[in-house]
Amino acid sequence: MEILNEIKFVMPSLSVNESTARAVVSSFLTQADPTVEELSDIRTAVSEAVTNAIVHGYRHKKGNIELTVRLMPKREVYIKIRDKGCGIPDIKKAMEPLFTTAPEEERSGLGFSVMESFMDKLTVKSHVEQGTTVIMRKRLAVHGN
């Protein structure tokens, strides 16, 4: 499908980059003039996915996280967040609400639930010792003029 515009942003798995990723996505999406609520939803979902990559994907090592944001026809936003970390052995289990492998860090186990609720579509692909790719899509409303 035609891509109207795209950015790719690579950052090391430092927790300070959770806000960096949100800022990059917000800045890029300004051109699509999303509503405050739409932008909040997308920023929150991106924050969850990037945090998962840092806390779980690169739990025992450091690595890079690749963020891709695309503007597609019909005001669809496509977001891909990819890490080359430890991968998820059981995606179905990991996506269950309240499931977490890091309770000592007060992780609530709601990351995927938030992504699913705040975006229209969520796809997770993962291979153990190879990494995880999260793809999220959201259609922005047509508004104003």
Added chain:
Amino acid sequence: MKIDIKSSDGHAVAVLSGEIDHHNAKEIRSQLDKYIITVQPSELTMDFSNITFMDSSGIGLIMGRSKLMRECGGSLEVRDPQPYIRRVLKLAGMERIVKIT
């Protein structure tokens, strides 16, 4: 991220300002836990009116402080979160765990 804690008659109000994510939740947790353990207020209000962003890291933060307050014989309230933060709280079923006003 900024925390301003004021106390009166055993009721403490922690006014949080900025964004709550995994990165800065650690600092908030550390400051609040230190205060709770030292002062042992009977009631702690986390004032969210100046919080501009929160993801599910905030849920863990609230649940952990709620547990600590209960262990110290007190209770926790979350005050004035923005509408979209209320959606995150609702998704987590937080209204069943802490008082949200």
